[in-house]
Amino acid sequence: MRRKPFDPSNLPAPNSDEAKAMYEAACAEVSRLDREDRCGWPELQRDAVTWWCRQSLRVALETGEITPTAYARLYPLAAEREHRMEGVTIAANVSALYALAFADEYPLPPEEPEVGSLASGGEFIEDGSVYFEDAAGKIHKRPVASWIGFAAQRLHSLASQEFNRRFNAESRDLDEVARRDLDARLRRELRMDAIFALTFHPERAFQAGQADRGWVSAGKVAADAVDLKRLDMAALINLYDSFSGARELWEGIMVKPFCIKQHGGDWVLRSPAGELAEFEDERAGFLMDRIVEEIRTRTPRDDEERNSVLSLRIRHEIACEGRIRDDVLMADMAKAWA
Structure with missing residues (x-):
């Protein structure tokens, strides 16, 4: 039941500056309420920078990162929180305002290819997209990176199932060292690491290929030009946290209407302002990578500084990889805290 009668006169004109401003304000309000709501769900904090949601919990369960017991405990909380935030999004009228703000993009071009153009597994077309068919038989047109991610999801699920089956069968009589081996x-x-990367970071496959051809992103070039050697450990640690906060701000700016030139489903073509925001986001990310590498090569002055450095390296590793995969980091943790 509606709380009050719907008044269509309150809606802005399609493609108007008012529509874009109202959409941006609604997104900002939902984002603010989402940040405030997180404080009420400490159980869902996955690490220093991420929070559990239904999708991440399902992936973690399939890969063995969490137990079925943990999944059963956390999933209802994640579902309840997402349900609450969905209500917030509906109340803010985000979807309707989005349609009005970008009304000139509708109707979307048809995704169906010409008869006979769908090849096995997907067919590339000149604009860098690919046609492919999902499990339900629906044909999609997406950027190549999205298609790779879609295909890798199937491989990831199969590989995770096989990993869990073999590990459970072969580890019964093994000690802890043998289990790790x-x-x-x-x-x-x-090939779990490769499949994980393709599933959750398909765009990096193209970045790696571009790097092989001598291409480097402008954000990395700018980050590499910064001299970190002259900064002490405390400055590096504080700068890492500052760049982490800056990335959150730039990521929020990149989704604003003035940063989006064209979009469709799960891909976005950025405007010049969006490209600038993306550059700053990449620059901050590469600087965070460099800071972690720089502090790794230094010797801490005391136990307190050592603990701060290890804590930062752990947060960075989990944020990038989803778990601790670096054997050197594992050894440093064992040496310091054994």
Whole structure:
């Protein structure tokens, strides 16, 4: 039941500056309420920078990162929180304002290719997109990176199931050291790290290929030009946290209407302002990588500084990889805190 009668006269004109301003204000309000709401769900804090949601919980369960018991405990909380935030989004009228702000983009061009143009597994077309068919038989047109991610999701699910089956079968009579060796061997044999990267970071496959051809992003060039050697440890640690906050701001700016030139489903073509925001976001990210590498090479002055450095390296590793995969970091943790 509606709380009050719907008044269409309150809606802005399609494609108007008012529509874009109202959409931006609604997104900002939803984002603010989302940040405030997180404080009420401490159980869902995954690490220093991420929070559990239904999708991430399902992936973590499939990969063995969490147990079924933990999944059963956390999933209802994540579902309740997402349900609350969905209500906030509906109350802010975000979807309707989005349609009005970008009304000139509708109707969307048809996704169906010409008869006979769908090849096995997907067919590339000149604009860098690809046609492919999902499990339900629906044909999609998406950027190549999205298609790679879609295909990798199937591989990730199968590889995770096979990993869990073999690990459970072969680890029953093993001690802790042997179990870790088995874990590492199975991950190598099943190419788990490569499949994980393709599933959750498909765009990096193209970045790696571009790097092989001598291409480097402008954000990395700018980050590499910064001299970190002259900064002490405390400054580096504080700068890392500052750049982390800056990335959150730039990521929020990149989704604003004035930063989007064209979009469709799960891909976005940025405006010049969006490209600038993306550059700053990349620059901050590469600087965070460099800061972590710089502090790793230094010797801490005391236990307190050592703990601060290890804490930062752990946060960075989990934020980038989803868990601690760096053997050197694991060894440093054991040496410091054993």
